[in-house]
Amino acid sequence: EAAVTQSPRNKVAVTGGKVTLSCNQTNNHNNMYWYRQDTGHGLRLIHYSYGAGSTEKGDIPDGYKASRPSQENFSLILELATPSQTSVYFCASGDWDNSGNTLYFGEGSRLIVV
């Protein structure tokens, strides 16, 4: 069954440290996305990708980098983590087929930066 899996599911990081959130999809979708979820803000777009080797900035990219080394994998990188990046991060995949880019989400990664 097609799926989007994220790792780690939970992470505690220290301020100034590097954090990498990984996402793997078996949907064979071209597009992948990283969102963060905070109370009152819903899901906000950080970075996204149209395919291997491509990354695009979303609405809140500052402090984040993204990497798409393959069709299946999309990582979100926090080079210097800050407490303001404490959040739940969701990865999603989708395609511009008849679904209109319906998204399939991973389980979420809860990050706490202390």
Next chain:
Amino acid sequence: AQKVTQTQTSISVMEKTTVTMDCVYETRDSSYFLFWYKQTASGEIVFLIRQDSYKKENATEGHYSLNFQKPKSSIGLIITATQIEDSAVYFCAMRDNNNNAPRFGAGTKLSVKP
């Protein structure tokens, strides 16, 4: 830029009644897709229903239906015969052709009481 607004923070209804959740959007594009997603208490986010802007008929899917009012840039989600398990957070989202990554509203928390 795209913008999606859900003004209802939370709604509480009795089981077996009908509830409507509101969503308004902004886009300069003539072609776009509107989505509703459900986030359960476990954090899982799943796709519910979609409306393509060029379609005049309101989409339906099981006990979910949409009230698409294009002149008002509004896409309401209607849940009929609500069940306890419909208790969740519901997100409205939009993707247009100028900006291919879906943007989300802040979400509406629905509580269905017995």
